[in-house]
Amino acid sequence: GAGVSQTPSNKVTEKGKYVELRCDPISGHTALYWYRQSLGQGPEFLIYFQGTGAADDSGLPNDRFFAVRPEGSVSTLKIQRTERGDSAVYLCASSLGQTNTEAFFGQGTRLTVV
C-alpha cells in the first residue's frame, strides 16, 4: 500500500479481554517496529522485526504482550488479559532496512481498556 496501515483505528475492550492489533507495512519494507504512546509522552519501543523474526522484543512490558510477523509483511500485536494500564496509542512503523532509512508510521490504534 501507499503507507503503513493500522487496524482498527480505535478499540475499546473490557479489562481481562484479549485484543489483536494489526499493522500492514509499506510493501518491501523489511524492518517493522511497534511502539506505544501514552498521553503527553514520546513513543515507547516495544518490539522490532527484521523480516519474520523478532530481532529485539526487549520493550514488551510483560508476557501478556506478544507479536508476530509470520510472512515478513503484516504484523499482529497481541495482548492477553488486558489491563487498564494498557490503554495507549499503539504505533507501528516500517522502514526499508535497519539503519540509514526513514521510518514511516501508521496512524496508530487507540486502545482503551475499561
Add this chain to the structure above:
Amino acid sequence: KQEVTQIPAALSVPEGENLVLNCSFTDSAIYNLQWFRQDPGKGLTSLLLIQSSQREQTSGRLNASLDKSSGRSTLYIAASQPGDSATYLCAVRGYAGNNRKLIWGLGTSLAVNP
C-alpha cells in the same frame, strides 16, 4: 544510554514568526536523526531525515540541521502558519546491539496563533 531532550516543551507564537526547535542527544554514535510531526490524536508524520554524515536537510519551509559531535539538532520553521500547530518530535537511531530502534524526545508542542 542514549537520551534525547527537546527544548522548549511548549511554544506559542504569532503567525509569521520564524521558529527554532531544539533537540539534543547524549550519545553522538547515531545512524540518523528524524524529525516528526504529530497532530492531536493522530499518528506520526515524518518531516525530515538527516543521516549522520549530513549537516542539514530542507523541505519547503522546514530546515533541520545536525551537529553530531555536539549532540544537537535544530528544526527551523520559516514564516510559521496556524497549520503548523502540532507537536514536533525528534528521534535518533543508534547502534544499540542488534536493534536500530528510535530513541525519542518528549516533543515540543507548538501553537501558531492567527
